[in-house]
Amino acid sequence: MAQAWKCAGLRWSADGPVLVWDGGRRSALTWGKRVAFGVAEGAVRTCVGARGHACPVSAVVPGRSTGARCEECARLDRAHSVAADTIADDPRPYHVYLAWFGPGMVKVGITAQERGSARLLEQGAVCFSWLGVGPLMAARRTEELLRAALRVPDRIPYAEKRVVRAALPEAAADRAREVAELHERAVALPMWPESLAREPLEIVDHVGAFGLAGLPVAVGDVGELVAGGVVSGELVAAAGPDLHLSTGDGVVVLDTRLMTGWGLAPAKGGELTVPVRQFKEPTGVQDGLF
Structure with missing residues (x-):
């Protein structure tokens, strides 16, 4: 096999998705x-380290892990993480947003204002709107307020997002409706933090950016990469960390986070030889917004 490269993950640029090595x-x-790469026979997946530092023991990590970090490096990575709620003194302004991933799938979240919509692209949000902007702790309180008062989650599993992507409403107005309704209720809540400025409803739709229009229904997703395995398919869409690949057995979703930690090389074969999990009906989807 040719010289192996290590993937650092999928990034979203102004021109679309990019694999970074x-x-x-x-x-x-x-x-x-055509996306085609393979893992060498006998290869192992090693920890990617934390916060720009290599894993000191090059620990072997499971193929199914989307984080590709050993326990110690995972702990260090989350030690200074806004997402893990371990930072309280970040002086940057933060956006609170409402994101929609499919019918009944709306979540609330926060992201640094300077990042723009990058976080929404990374999460695979089909459409979203800003809700407010202000200091980190005010943004956190607003996130908690919506979770408690309107029962809006701050997390939706990627597995549920993947299943519904080929069955989204065709009209942008229909995709925006749940976010618009929730936005109206959220800004009217009386316990809104004073230091967080409300933002007007302005729906941003990512169907075009993700290539989801007319997307064929996926038959399953890659469960893990394995030594000697090959991934091969034609890229038909991408959303968040996921690549939707057309293969001889139908469209299969590859979570690019599974690629990190492996040494990968270009493959000439046209067959998909890694484990694929067949999709089932989505579970745990919200019955309604309120």
Whole structure:
């Protein structure tokens, strides 16, 4: 097999999704492009380290892990994480947002204002609107307020997002409706933090950016990469960390987080030889917003 490269994950640029490799190499992804790579026989997946530092013991990590970190590096990575709620003194302003991933799938979240909509692209949000902007702790309180008062979650499993992508409403207005309704109720709540400025409803739709229009129903997703395994398919869509690949057995979703920690090389074969989990009906979807 050719020289192996280590993938640092999928990033979203102004021009679309890009695979980033250790050393700074980047591979732009466009619809119709053949994505084909393999793992060498006998290879193992090793920890990617934490916060820019290599794992001191190059620990072996499970193939099914989306984090690709050993226990110690995972702890260090979350030690200074806004998402893990371990930072309270970040002086940057934060956006509170409402994101929609499919019927009944609306979540509330926060992201640093300077990041723009990057966080929404990374999560695979089909559409979203800003809700407010202000200091970190005020944004956190607003997030908690919506969770308690309107029963809006702050997390939706990726597995549920994947299943519904090929069955989204065709009209942008229909995709925006749940976010618009929730936005109206949220800004009217009386316990709104004074230091958080309300933002007007302005729906941003990512169906075009993700290539979801007319997306074929996926038959399943890659469960893990394995030594000697090959991934091969034509890129038909991408959302968040997921690539939707057309294969001989139908469309299969690859979570690119499973690629990190492996040494990967281009593959010439046209077959998918890694484990694939067949999709089932989504579970745990919200019955309604309120």
